[in-house]
Amino acid sequence: MVTPIEQRFIDLHPGSAERHEKARDLFPDGVTHDARRQKPFQLYYTHAEGAAKWDVDGNKILDYFPGHGALMLGHSHPDIVKAVQDQMAKGTHFAGSTEMEIRWGELVRELIPSAEKVRFHSSGTEADMMAIRMARAYTGKNKIIKFEDHFHGWNDYLVAGSEGLGGIPKATLDTMVLLPINDISVVEKALQNDDDIAGIILEPTGAHMGAIPILPSFLQELRDVTERYGVVLIFDEVVTGFRTSKGGAQELYGITPDVTTLAKILGGGLPGGAVCGKADIINMIETTDDPEWNSTRRISHNGTFNANPLSAAAGIKMLELVSTTPVNDTANARAAQLKDGLNDLLSKMEIPGCCNGVASLLFLSMGLDHECDKEICIISPEDRKKATDPARNQQLNLAMQNHGVQASTRFILTAAHTEEDINYTIDAFEKGLTEVREQGLI
Numbered sequence: 001m002v003t004p005i006e007q008r009f010i011d012l013h014p015g016s017a018e019r020h021e022k023a024r025d026l027f028p029d030g031v032t033h034d035a036r037r038q039k040p041f042q043l044y045y046t047h048a049e050g051a052a053k054w055d056v057d058g059n060k061i062l063d064y065f066p067g068h069g070a071l072m073l074g075h076s077h078p079d080i081v082k083a084v085q086d087q088m089a090k091g092t093h094f095a096g097s098t099e100m101e102i103r104w105g106e107l108v109r110e111l112i113p114s115a116e117k118v119r120f121h122s123s124g125t126e127a128d129m130m131a132i133r134m135a136r137a138y139t140g141k142n143k144i145i146k147f148e149d150h151f152h153g154w155n156d157y158l159v160a161g162s163e164g165l166g167g168i169p170k171a172t173l174d175t176m177v178l179l180p181i182n183d184i185s186v187v188e189k190a191l192q193n194d195d196d197i198a199g200i201i202l203e204p205t206g207a208h209m210g211a212i213p214i215l216p217s218f219l220q221e222l223r224d225v226t227e228r229y230g231v232v233l234i235f236d237e238v239v240t241g242f243r244t245s246k247g248g249a250q251e252l253y254g255i256t257p258d259v260t261t262l263a264k265i266l267g268g269g270l271p272g273g274a275v276c277g278k279a280d281i282i283n284m285i286e287t288t289d290d291p292e293w294n295s296t297r298r299i300s301h302n303g304t305f306n307a308n309p310l311s312a313a314a315g316i317k318m319l320e321l322v323s324t325t326p327v328n329d330t331a332n333a334r335a336a337q338l339k340d341g342l343n344d345l346l347s348k349m350e351i352p353g354c355c356n357g358v359a360s361l362l363f364l365s366m367g368l369d370h371e372c373d374k375e376i377c378i379i380s381p382e383d384r385k386k387a388t389d390p391a392r393n394q395q396l397n398l399a400m401q402n403h404g405v406q407a408s409t410r411f412i413l414t415a416a417h418t419e420e421d422i423n424y425t426i427d428a429f430e431k432g433l434t435e436v437r438e439q440g441l442i
């Protein structure tokens with residue numbers, strides 16, 4: 001049965017429905033990224049500017065998933081457009097080194113506290129894959145600890161514990177140790193009982209961009225325990241890098257990992273990734289005069305589009321603007337406005353829950369009465385299950401798109417969101433939540 005919200009969605013988006021039919025025949029699920037699956041169909045976009053994008057039916061959508069988190073300045077920032085256009089005319093690939101890669105690397109080192117040395121990649125998945133390999137090569141050990149629900153891209157090792165594991169050798173998954181967060185005694189026990197652990201990787205604000213938050217005190221405990229056991233601590237700052245603060249979560253919380261992975265904002269809206277950190281560890285890629293080292297210890301690393309000129313041009317401009325202008329402050333201020341507005345709305349509508357989050361990443365949790373500081377909202381896994389209702393969230397997601405907002409329970413803010421955008425969004429949520437309530441889901 002089609003719900004009233006779904007019917008309105010279908011009526012408003014005939015052009016997207018038509019394209020989805022074609023795409024279903026061409027792509028698995030009709031999409032090119034698992035996160036873009038949406039029932040009854042996903043929207044097709046034509047162009048974007050600032051905080052908004054437009055679909056093929058001419059609907060304007062305020063974007064709270066801007067470039068999957070890559071677009072800290074919003075869509076099509078004029079300085080980035082110009083930098084990329086200028087570079088396009090000069091050449092997109094020299095199969096060689098450029099001065100731009102040096103500038104890009106220097107900016108990473110200036111901004112990210114742990115970055116002594118840098119290596120560019122083309123995506124966060126690749127950067128994370130390299131980071132765990134560096135941990136293994138550096139320590140001579142085999143296993144990696146990751147935390148439940150933490151996302152590190154789609155490489156064979158780091159998807160351990162999630163769904164969709166087809167085709168991965170059991171031996172690969174057996175090298176991953178999956179642990180719960182926020183309990184250092186569990187981590188310490190794992191390290192005590194297994195001397196084959198090379199590294200620990202985590203999203204430093206918590207799983208799914210911070211939706212299941214980590215206590216900053218746990219980060220410090222991890223730093224201490226990894227130092228004691230000689231294990232490489234890896235912060236996956238693919239999302240939080242340049243966002244949670246200019247220097248990422250590590251700068252915000254004053255905890256320096258051994259290795260950091262970056263992507264998203266790093267590339268200024270174009271593909272890009274990097275691994276940076278302690279020189280000794282990043283230098284596992286470096287060749288030496290020792291043939292034995294070069295053959296069996298060093299990590300070889302190629303990649304056609306590593307530090308390619310277009311991504312470098314966009315990334316340099318993005319990082320320069322992050323470094324020299326109040327990009328983060330603006331995004332954080334809009335996030336604070338949205339958080340207050342949504343918490344007031346929940347109270348007004350007598351919906352138990354909260355809007356929480358740090359810096360410019362917010363999360364909406366509904367269905368559970370609880371106390372929290374609206375920043376780091378810690379609830380038990382059982383309570384989290386109670387507060388997660390996929391049917392409700394799916395209807396809310398469609399209802400919000402009907403009202404011109406792409407967001408339901410996660411919000412990624414940019415410096416391009418305006419105060420008016422936030423006011424519009426809060427009003428749209430009141431309408432969306434009312435419609436979901438009318439369907440009996442709240």
Ligand SMILES: Cc1ncc(COP(=O)(O)O)c(C=O)c1O
Nearest residue numbers: 123124125151152153238239263
């Ligand atoms: C924390 C985190 N790590 C890694 C990745 C993978 O990055 P990419 O999609 O660039 O491969 C993502 C992607 O969303 C991410 O959120």
